[in-house]
Each structure stands twice: as C-alpha cells, then as structure tokens.
Amino acid sequence: MSQSIQGRDDADGLPALDELDRSVYEWQMWAEGIGELGQRKLKSASVLISRVGGVGGTVAFQLAAAGVGKIILAHAGPIKQSDLNRQLLMTYDRIGQSRVETARTRLLALNPRLNVEIYDENVSEQNAEALVRNASIVVDCAPLFEERFAMNRAIVNQGKPMVECAMYEYEGSLTTILPGTTACLACLSPIAPTAWRREFPVFGAVAGTVGCLAAMEVIKLITGVGETLSGSMLVMDLATTTFSRRKIHKNQNCSVCKDCEQNFTD
Amino acid sequence: MLIHVRFDSQVRRLAGCNRISIDVNSSTSLEQIVQQVAKEGTEQLRSTLLDDQQSLRSSILVFLDDDLVAKDQPLVLREGLELTLTTLISGG
Ligand SMILES: [Zn+2]
Secondary structure (H helix, E strand, C coil), X not given: CCECCCCEECCCCCECCCHHHHHHCHHHXXXXXXXXXXXXXXXXXXXXXXXXXXXXXXXXXXXHHHXXXXXXXXXXXXXXXXXXXXXXXXXXXXXXXXXXXXXXXHHHHHCCCCEEEEECCCCCCCCHHHHHHCCCEEEECCXXXXXXXXXXXXXXXXXXXXXXXXXXXCEEEEEEECCCCCCCHHHHCXXXXXXXXXXXXXXXXXXXXXXXXXXXXXXXXXXXXXXXXXXXXXXXXXXCCEEEEEECCCCCCCCCCCCCCCCCCC | CEEEEEECHHHXXXXXXXXXXXXXXXXXXXXXXXXXXXXXXXXXXXXXXXXXXXXXXXXXXXXXXXXXCCCCCCCCCCCCCEEEEECCCCEC
C-alpha cells in the first residue's frame, strides 16, 4: 500500500499505523475482524463522550486504550470527594480541579498520542449541535435527561450513531441508536421519568461495567465487528447478575426522529 | 385470568416488590392494567405510572416478554403472561 506524506493511505483515506501502533495494539489486532484495517479505523475515529463520570470515564479509558484517534470530553466542574467512589479518571490529589483537565491528563498518561479535546461544560441545547459536529460517534453518559434529550436531538439532526448507556443502583441499560433506523431516545420516552433525581445510588463497579460494554459498542460501530445493540436494549441487574436483551421499536409519532430518513448498514 | 406484572429500576423501588399478579379479562386494556397496578401501590407509584387524568405516562416503558409495547397497541392477553413496567434510567 502506498502512503502519503501525512501518513494517510491513498486508497481508503484511513491513517496508517506506525511501528509503535503495531507494537501497542498487536494483541487486539489478533482479534477476529480487527487486523491492521480495524486498527486503522479505530485510529481514524473521533468519539464524543458526554460526561466523564463513572460510566463515561470508563468509556474514555477503554477507548484510549484501544487506540481510538480522538476523544472529545464534555463535563463541567471540579472534582468532588463524592466523585471518587466511581469516577476512576479522577484522583484524590486533584479534588477541586477541573474534571476534564484531569481526565485528559490520565488518558494521555495511558496513550500519549491520543488527541483529547475537552470542554468544561455539560451538554445543553446550546452546545449539543457543535459538540456532535466534531465527532463520528457519540456516547451519552449524562445524569440528567435534559442533557440526554439535547444530545439525542443533535445526533438525529446530524445522522450520527450514539451509544446510549446509563445505570441506576445495581442496574444498567445500554442501546445503540442509529438515527432513522432504530428508536431514538425520545421514541422510548419523550419526557423524563417523573421519579428521576440528579443524585442516585451508584457503585463504581456497576458504572464501570456499563462503561466497558458501551466502549465495546463503539469499537463494534467503528470496526464493523460483531453485532451492536441497535434495535435492542441490554438491561442488566448486577445484584442478581441477570442480563436481558429487549427489543425496542421506533415510535412513528416521535417528534424528534419521525422525519429522519438516514439509513445505516449496521 | 391471572397475569404477572414485573417492575424494574425505579418503578420496582416505588412498588416495593419485584412482581405482582393481577386478575384481568381478555378485553382489559394496557392502561386499565396499569391503573389496576397503581391501585395496589403507594401514591408515589401511582403518580409515576399515571398522570392526573389516570392516563399511562409516556415515560413508562412497557415490555411484553422482552418486546417493547406501544402504548396504544392492543394486547392479546393470556393466562400467565408477563408484562414489565419500567422507565429509562440516566445515571452516569
Ligand atoms: Zn425518535
């Protein structure tokens, strides 16, 4: 294969791997369906992660380890003591300092060649479109439905896939939204559940489990390996170690995605 | 006939149990089933499941044997059927 001077392959536009890439990712390139092409797809990808808490921080860490080229992080505010039971990118010595700055430092310690773009703000109706524009895939890990609905609207408008993942107490849920093809978040619930509260019971191991599964959804979306959770929702109860995969459907009257005609080949 | 209604996530917390069984007939609608469930529970459970007009809230997800049910979808009820009532969660 011929290489351009920017390290891009002339034929497919994906970045080339260098010797360090081949050395670091050697063992995962042995996985069926990955190889050099899959690793180049990962290197080419840019993933937006909404919040770097217990779930999102784990997603970011796993994707940084897997060799995703660019990670965009959005999360407002400084680290608090009560973050430290689950937000594994945060450290005790940085309490009071920026979460996204700390996350970037931790991710670069693992993968110094990762391109990390940070925003010290949470997703909102005002910034969602701009944040999504710079990403090829979105991972939604926000604790407020307002943020999730804003992100959902933006990914539907821009036709970008989103891994929608969440946890509560010992439970987790996960689906992959392909606008125009699968149910969007508003298809499932056009309004926030009345019982939801900003502060919720959480163990780091539950959030981290959901985060690892979400990272695998992203890896599958990027590389085309396996089968994503598009069209279904994985629901897990880690108190009883029970997993179920439920079918979900588009709502034909959904105010967000009913006119969306994007089709994915996933 | 007896059907089973399972609760997940926050609905389970409010219901205080994993599952109840209720007696229905073949013409009972989904909304009537949820109204019957709500009668058995606390005011907080009722207001989570139903709005002030006693209509099923759009934030409630209903699964029939792990398949999402549209709120206006007529149900074919049978003895022993299991519905799950839940909501989306948002913890991150
Ligand atoms: Zn929709």
